[in-house]
Amino acid sequence: MPYDPDNIFAKMLRGEIPCNKLYEDDDTLVFLDIMPRSDGHTLIITKEQAESLFEASPGGLAKLMAVVQTLAPKIRDAVGADGVLIAQFNGAAAGQTVFHLHVHIIPRKEGEPLRPEGAQRADQTVLAATAEKIRAKLAGD
Numbered sequence: 001m002p003y004d005p006d007n008i009f010a011k012m013l014r015g016e017i018p019c020n021k022l023y024e025d026d027d028t029l030v031f032l033d034i035m036p037r038s039d040g041h042t043l044i045i046t047k048e049q050a051e052s053l054f055e056a057s058p059g060g061l062a063k064l065m066a067v068v069q070t071l072a073p074k075i076r077d078a079v080g081a082d083g084v085l086i087a088q089f090n091g092a093a094a095g096q097t098v099f100h101l102h103v104h105i106i107p108r109k110e111g112e113p114l115r116p117e118g119a120q121r122a123d124q125t126v127l128a129a130t131a132e133k134i135r136a137k138l139a140g141d
Contacts, residue, residue, distance in 0.1 A: 003049045003050070003051050003055070003099075003100075004051075004099060005049065007098055007099055007100050008098055008100075009029075009045050009098055009100035009102060010049070010100060012029065012031070012045075013029060013045070013047060019031035019032070020032040020034075020127050020128065020130075020131040021131075022042060022071075022075075022131060022134050022135055022138065023067070023071060023138060025067070026047070027046065027047055027048075027060060027063040027064070027067075028044055028045065028046060028047060028063065028064055028067045029044075029045050029047065030042060030043070030044045030045075030067065030071060031043055032122075032127050032130060032131055032134075033104070034121055034122060034127065035117075035118050035119065035120060035121055035122065036106075036115065036122050036127075037106050037114040037115045037116075037117060038079075038081070038106050038107050038108060038109070038112070038114055038115065039079050039107065039130055040075050040076075040078065040079035040081065040105075040106075040107040040130055040134060041104065041105070041106050041107070042071070042075055042104070042105040042106075042134070043102050043103070043104060043105075044064060044067050044068050044071070044102060044103045044105065045100060045101065045102040046060050046061075046063075046064045046100075046101045046102070048060040048101065050100070050101040051099045051100065051101065052090040052091060052096065052099070052101055053088065053090050053101060054090060055101070056101050061101075064101070064103065065103070068086060068103050068105065071105065071138070072084045072086065072105050074134070074137045074138055075105055075107060075134055075137070076107050077137060078133045078134040078136070078137035078138075079107045079130065079133065079134070080109070081107030081108055081109050082108060082109050082110045083107075083108045084105055084106060084107055084108060085104070085105075085106040085108055085114075086103065086104070086105060086106075087103070087104040087106065088101075088102070088103045088104070095117075097118070
């Protein structure tokens with residue numbers, strides 16, 4: 001299937017749809033998931049027009065994963081989690097719902113179950129507060 005330039009993440013990259021942005025560079029955009037499986041559930045998207053891992057350039061994929069590696073422990077610490085789940089899906093059969101290459105960082109706390117996938121939109125006030133905590137951690141506070 002060819003890349004759809006009107007997918008929700010492409011629209012975010014063009015500034016047509018708002019997001020709780022945590023970080024951005026020349027190659028990636030990082031923001032909170034609006035239907036988080038845990039507090040601090042973050043998405044890292046490539047700025048390449050790649051539907052999945054298989055269409056990404058090796059360099060673009062390396063840049064994407066470098067951001068994941070750098071931000072994951074900071075997000076974990078910002079929300080007081082014990083660990084993080086890193087997830088990346090390729091194709092509908094694998095659970096991909098937005099066909100633009102992205103990686104999930106899902107903070108995990110011991111004994112706390114994950115919320116069901118896509119079950120409920122988070123309150124915007126809660127997302128904004130979580131985003132502020134994470135941005136402060138990323139800034140070195």
